Amino acid sequence: MYVWLKSYRGEGEKDIGGRSLVKPVKVGLLGLGTVGTGVVRIVEGNQEDLSSQVGSPIVIEKIAVKNTEKDRVIAVDRAKLTEDPWEVIRHPDIDVIVEVMGGIDQTKEYILEALERGKHIVTANKDLMALHGSEILAKAQEKQCDVFYEASVAGGIPIIRTLIEGFSSDRITRIMGIVNGTTNFILTKMSQEGASYEEVLAEAQALGYAETDPTSDVEGLDAARKMAILGTLGFRTNVELKDVTVKGITSVTREDITYAKRLGYEMKLLGIADRRDDEITISVQPTMVRQNHPIASVNGVFNAVYVHGEAVGETMFYGAGAGELPTATSVVADIVAVIKNLKLGVNGLKAIVPYKQKRLQSDEHIMSKNFILLHVDDKAGVLAQITQIFAEYEVSLASVVQQPNEHNPDAEIIIVTHNASKASMDKVLKHFESLAVIRRIKSVYRVEG
Amino acid sequence: MYVWLKSYRGEGEKDIGGRSLVKPVKVGLLGLGTVGTGVVRIVEGNQEDLSSQVGSPIVIEKIAVKNTEKDRVIAVDRAKLTEDPWEVIRHPDIDVIVEVMGGIDQTKEYILEALERGKHIVTANKDLMALHGSEILAKAQEKQCDVFYEASVAGGIPIIRTLIEGFSSDRITRIMGIVNGTTNFILTKMSQEGASYEEVLAEAQALGYAETDPTSDVEGLDAARKMAILGTLGFRTNVELKDVTVKGITSVTREDITYAKRLGYEMKLLGIADRRDDEITISVQPTMVRQNHPIASVNGVFNAVYVHGEAVGETMFYGAGAGELPTATSVVADIVAVIKNLKLGVNGLKAIVPYKQKRLQSDEHIMSKNFILLHVDDKAGVLAQITQIFAEYEVSLASVVQQPNEHNPDAEIIIVTHNASKASMDKVLKHFESLAVIRRIKSVYRVEG
Numbered sequence: 001m002y003v004w005l006k007s008y009r010g011e012g013e014k015d016i017g018g019r020s021l022v023k024p025v026k027v028g029l030l031g032l033g034t035v036g037t038g039v040v041r042i043v044e045g046n047q048e049d050l051s052s053q054v055g056s057p058i059v060i061e062k063i064a065v066k067n068t069e070k071d072r073v074i075a076v077d078r079a080k081l082t083e084d085p086w087e088v089i090r091h092p093d094i095d096v097i098v099e100v101m102g103g104i105d106q107t108k109e110y111i112l113e114a115l116e117r118g119k120h121i122v123t124a125n126k127d128l129m130a131l132h133g134s135e136i137l138a139k140a141q142e143k144q145c146d147v148f149y150e151a152s153v154a155g156g157i158p159i160i161r162t163l164i165e166g167f168s169s170d171r172i173t174r175i176m177g178i179v180n181g182t183t184n185f186i187l188t189k190m191s192q193e194g195a196s197y198e199e200v201l202a203e204a205q206a207l208g209y210a211e212t213d214p215t216s217d218v219e220g221l222d223a224a225r226k227m228a229i230l231g232t233l234g235f236r237t238n239v240e241l242k243d244v245t246v247k248g249i250t251s252v253t254r255e256d257i258t259y260a261k262r263l264g265y266e267m268k269l270l271g272i273a274d275r276r277d278d279e280i281t282i283s284v285q286p287t288m289v290r291q292n293h294p295i296a297s298v299n300g301v302f303n304a305v306y307v308h309g310e311a312v313g314e315t316m317f318y319g320a321g322a323g324e325l326p327t328a329t330s331v332v333a334d335i336v337a338v339i340k341n342l343k344l345g346v347n348g349l350k351a352i353v354p355y356k357q358k359r360l361q362s363d364e365h366i367m368s369k370n371f372i373l374l375h376v377d378d379k380a381g382v383l384a385q386i387t388q389i390f391a392e393y394e395v396s397l398a399s400v401v402q403q404p405n406e407h408n409p410d411a412e413i414i415i416v417t418h419n420a421s422k423a424s425m426d427k428v429l430k431h432f433e434s435l436a437v438i439r440r441i442k443s444v445y446r447v448e449g
Numbered sequence: 450m451y452v453w454l455k456s457y458r459g460e461g462e463k464d465i466g467g468r469s470l471v472k473p474v475k476v477g478l479l480g481l482g483t484v485g486t487g488v489v490r491i492v493e494g495n496q497e498d499l500s501s502q503v504g505s506p507i508v509i510e511k512i513a514v515k516n517t518e519k520d521r522v523i524a525v526d527r528a529k530l531t532e533d534p535w536e537v538i539r540h541p542d543i544d545v546i547v548e549v550m551g552g553i554d555q556t557k558e559y560i561l562e563a564l565e566r567g568k569h570i571v572t573a574n575k576d577l578m579a580l581h582g583s584e585i586l587a588k589a590q591e592k593q594c595d596v597f598y599e600a601s602v603a604g605g606i607p608i609i610r611t612l613i614e615g616f617s618s619d620r621i622t623r624i625m626g627i628v629n630g631t632t633n634f635i636l637t638k639m640s641q642e643g644a645s646y647e648e649v650l651a652e653a654q655a656l657g658y659a660e661t662d663p664t665s666d667v668e669g670l671d672a673a674r675k676m677a678i679l680g681t682l683g684f685r686t687n688v689e690l691k692d693v694t695v696k697g698i699t700s701v702t703r704e705d706i707t708y709a710k711r712l713g714y715e716m717k718l719l720g721i722a723d724r725r726d727d728e729i730t731i732s733v734q735p736t737m738v739r740q741n742h743p744i745a746s747v748n749g750v751f752n753a754v755y756v757h758g759e760a761v762g763e764t765m766f767y768g769a770g771a772g773e774l775p776t777a778t779s780v781v782a783d784i785v786a787v788i789k790n791l792k793l794g795v796n797g798l799k800a801i802v803p804y805k806q807k808r809l810q811s812d813e814h815i816m817s818k819n820f821i822l823l824h825v826d827d828k829a830g831v832l833a834q835i836t837q838i839f840a841e842y843e844v845s846l847a848s849v850v851q852q853p854n855e856h857n858p859d860a861e862i863i864i865v866t867h868n869a870s871k872a873s874m875d876k877v878l879k880h881f882e883s884l885a886v887i888r889r890i891k892s893v894y895r896v897e898g
Binding site: 150158297313323328337350 | 487490491495498499501502599605606607610611614615616617618619620685743746751758759760761762763764765766767768769772774775777778779780781782784785786789793795798799801804
């Protein structure tokens, strides 16, 4: 099927007039929303640079859209549009399917059928890859096809390549990511302007940074899907969405952020994947990050992924996590990679199949520092009682502050623990619930740095 | 020569007992200093992970050292050591030569001969690649061999892969790097502790962060070589060392850093590669960077490379720029890449040959903001005279402060310009030299952000 290998090696066939005969590579697009539009812009705008790299023109041959009659922000030949995705998938001249339509079950069906037909896949679909990545990659391997998904995590940051290739030599011990721009925008605004969650969410919606139904972002599900992908690649084991414990930012208050800053922390929604002794744990939660940690100063809609490896030590990768052109940059870089493989006849042969058995850390082994804010009866002996409970479950404390509450007759106790196991912390908190002097467990956050 | 292709596809040959027969890949090492030691540690320590990825064991077969009798920090089989690099290069079973010995002319000869013999090269040698990269890569292409050099720039940060693959789709407009850890350590200490250049240099030498002869680092030459490599990859044109204008940090004073901080800047030795309208310019110089720019908070021996692309926007890559294991991480990742190509039979076929004609910006087109500190006669009309000269050469000013000097009877004038061409700035400074009221042009720095 692929006759390009020779021409790639500089021995291109000529037509009878002596002109070079280089077949263009034809790409089919599923979806022409924000990212799809960016893909068309880059493929057309950077055509000269792209074809210089891959050795032939890249043509977007067919585009599946919901409505072919809709007005578009870019000029697209109407003849290329279709409302039937199958027409793109079954198109005989198309070698690369770019999936930027989103969706899960139906989209999976399209992609599996495309693979069945020997077409290579580039997708920006984190939901699909987090939920069905292993099935899709298995089918790709069977059919010797590429499936690339750089754009599915952290938009324009080439973090997937970095984990697969840049750190192939190392053993990753930690991946810590701000991988959701919407929630980082909200937390940054709350921190910088002292605004409430509700106010900033409304602003983010007005700016188009948050969806009308923001659940997937603010409840941490979007971040969890991305962390499942990063965990799989970083730890070379099959991390599933159900392995990720998730807590969103909806209950983060102005007060929490004020306390965080006063203690020298910034509040961030962090995805954290940890490995110790070949046991792993992956979670997403609002986290107080020490201000001097490189990830603490990642603000607004920007994303960043901090990676720690046994050999390489601390690294961090920063950039736009979403948006038309940044995300399309990753999609088109994947198209370039597929085409280079096509020309060399090696598609599907470099796939990384997770080869390690997955062992999740038990609650006894999951360690973190913690911030706890308690409202308690303002009377003698309460602090002693509370610190005694921490001692009982062997949680040692880094700092304890008791102060009157500004708004009511209770006292506040602010505690930061040293590293403690999740099991112990759960026991402490359970014990607190039955303790009469504690009026309210106001907040509990993970602490990093 | 390579019979692995089949086994890589899962159809490995068996011996008569039915056991899988996987030939190990043999690697030859030139040099066993800091990085070489790290390479041995990682190849041995991560052998299981590495062979899972490439499908066969990786064996370091032969190591060229200066003195085979020297005590080593790691246990190495003496039989593998040789004092004759040619023995490694001519070894018939070795497919991959890892060059971590440094040096230029003699080393180039070794590498060209190894390529001539069809061996693939992994090198950490920025000097060699900056000076002779195009010759070496041309020979590699001729012989269909890989030459990978991720470790030559920014140690453990996979910035070369990122520029070649991650941003293959984009047009890079700017690369701005802290690519020399020694000078960043010195400037950070000067900034944080108010110490002098000489004091901190002595400390850096004591800590092993600076060489006994620190010239190559502190004069900016090391950074310039790395920027030539990054410029070549980012702009896809052949940037040579002579295209990089260089100024080191030896004349940076405590006073300069104090002024920088007072104005909201950090002093950094920045490599800056800019592209506008397909004209490029590359320089290395101490630069005042606005404190809120992501690169301003990169401290100590850490490196960072900030990349701006037309589509992807702002990105930054941060990590250890030197050191045994971080640098070895990149070397071994390159070994993995070579071996994967070996197994697929595609070595040397993905090489990026710079395909754009190089056009350097003229001094009229090189734009930057500038900081100028002048010592002037403390009398009426001086400021007017000076600002008149800026106006004459069409350099507009962002801020001007005149104040008495604490230590002598002169006045100080501190000027920050808006973007101005290098040509105009040179004329202004030349004019200043002939102006009687200016006692001294105390400092001139580029300003970013």
